[in-house]
Amino acid sequence: MLGIDTTYLAILHWLIVISLSIRVIMQRHAVGVSLAWLTVILLLPFFGAGIYLLVGENRLGKRRAERASRLQKPYHEWLKSLDAQYQLNFPLLNPACEALHRQAIATIGMPALAGNQLQLLDKTEDTFRLMIADIDQAKESCHLVFYICQTGGMVDNILQALIQAVQRGVRCRLLVDAVGSYDFIDSFWAKKLQTAGVEIEVALPVNVIRSLFVRLDLRNHRKILVIDNEIAYTGSMNLADPRFFKKDEEIGRWIDAMVRVTGAAAKALNAIFAGDWEMETDISLKTSIAEPLPDTSHQQGSIVQVIPSGPGLAPAIIHGMLLTTIYTARKELIITTPYFVPDEAMQTALCTAAHRGVMVTILVPSHGDSLLVRLASRAHFDELMAAGVKIAGYYGGLLHSKTISVDGEFSLIGSVNMDMRSFWLNFEITLFVYDENFTQQVKTMQTNYLKYAYFFDPNAWKKRPLLHRFIENATQLLSPLL
Known part of the structure; x- marks a missing residue:
């Protein structure tokens, strides 16, 4: 009897393996992702199949996907009007800037916008003080979307x-992610805010029933604050005070960077918020973004391209633009990221940049908050350092800033990590800043980070224990899923 039961289980297992393998192949994931999922399905009977069905596909849910498709049209029309309005003088910039601009127009329709004033903020306390001061001056609206509150x-x-702003008649809306802000959603403060009149919504709710139809680890990872459709903040900082956030994990304070933006890019960030808000509430905020923008193409300031990414949008937008960014570097490329788990295309791009003489520096936390990510990350170091890439470990806290500076001429800053989750699963926001002065500020910030970092020695790294290498390489097999 036991033998018969075992036979039936084996037959059922192989039927599941074959059917899901066909499904994985037909989904046309990246090769590494497909192979990782096939391995999980094959080696973990039944359990692997359950994991794949829960998180193996970018399922937004039928209703949400239909709503996303419906919502994109009016925003794309608004963006096209911006593209026609702004004539940018790209010949004065690095040739890569115009290439990135065209790539974004072709894939997502988001144009670069001129005449923006940017303030780089690398001290959390100063960032909070400025945010509070701007909220205190708000006259019409305060819009916030944060992964963690x-x-x-x-x-x-x-x-x-925000409560005081509501009492002055300002419309305040706060959108938080269901997973990242789990503790906040039913907290005393959430109830206090709602009682005062602050509108709070939860992005991508999680429950047992939804798990049958929707992938639960698709998260809204953006960090945006917009005041009166005129002033905006974005970057890597969550709505969390680093003096208290994860203070028991012994990884030090989180180190972040934000940008304060005024100009047309602030209105574009407000449009991203409006789309996120309408996605969750079905309430349109188009009237808050519909006002025509002044022609600032002749004004002094930074050219900024606001790039939203995530499931339901152009799925490869940020991954493709990051690859273009790396391939167009001519002299220097500096990357700071808390989570570094590149795919094969990204790894090849970084090695190729180093081979052609670009000084490539990647700065990661010495000790991050995810053991699996750290192990998978370090499995990539051998090939990168052999190509000439310099890798540094930051020991001054948990470096959470996500920045790239290219040739000291243009830069990227936002919420995107250098891993598959940010590229394909999370809703993210990135500013491509085509401005040398601002980029020099970003580079100075990156250089200051390096003062509290050590560089991995390629020769010493090769001599690390065999067991360490095996564990790292084994974990790397899961890197497309991290």
Whole structure:
């Protein structure tokens, strides 16, 4: 009897393996992702199949996918009007800037916008103080979307400023991710805000029933604050005070960077918020972004391209633009990222850049908050350092800034990590800044980070214990899924 039961289980296992293998192949994932999933399905009977059905495909859900498709049209029309309005003087910039601009227009319709004033902020306390000051001056609206909202410290001051703004007649809307802000959603502060009149919505809700139809680890990872459709903040900082956030994990304070933006790019960021808000509530905020923009193409300021990415949008937009960024570097490429798990295309691009003489530096935390990510990340170091890439470990805290500077001439800053989750699964936001002065500020910030970092020695790295190498290489097999 036991033998018969075992036979039936084996037959069922192979039927599941064959059917899901066909499904994986027909989904046309990246080769590494497909092979990783086939391995999981094959080696973990039944359990592997369950994991794939839960998180193996970018399932937004039928209703959400239909709504996303419906919502994109009016925003794309608005963006096209911006593209026709702005005539940018790209010949004065690095040739890569115009190439990236055209790539973004072709894939997502988001044009670069001129005449923006940018302020780089690399100290969290100063960032919070400026946010509070701007909220205190708000006259019409305050729009916030954050992956994590955790009360305590200066975050409480931000939330209190929103309450005071509502009392002045300002419309305040706060969108938080269901997973990242799980503790906040039913907290005392959330109830206090709602009682005062602050509108709070939860992005991508999670529950057992939804898990049958929707992939639960698709998250809204953006960090955006927009005041009066005129002033905006974005970058890597969550709505969490680093003095209190994950303080028991012994990884040090989180180190972040944000940008304060005024100009047309602030309105583009507000449009991204409006789309996210309408996706969750079915309430349109188009009237808050419909006002015509002044012609600032002749004004002094930075040219900025706001690039949203995530499931339901152009799925390969940020991955493709990052590859273009790396391939167009001529002299120097500096990358800071808390999570570095590149795919084969990204690894090849970085090695190729180093081979052609570009000084490539990648700065990661010495000790991150994810053991699996750290192990998978380090499996890539051998090939990168052999190609001439310099890799540094930051020991001054958990470096959470996500920045890239290219040739000291243009830069990227936002919420995107250098891993598959950010490229394909999360809703992210990135600013491509085609401005040498601002980029020099980013590069100075990156150089200051390097003062609190050590460089991995290629020769010493090769001599690390065999067991360490085996564990790292084994974990790398899961890197497309991390």
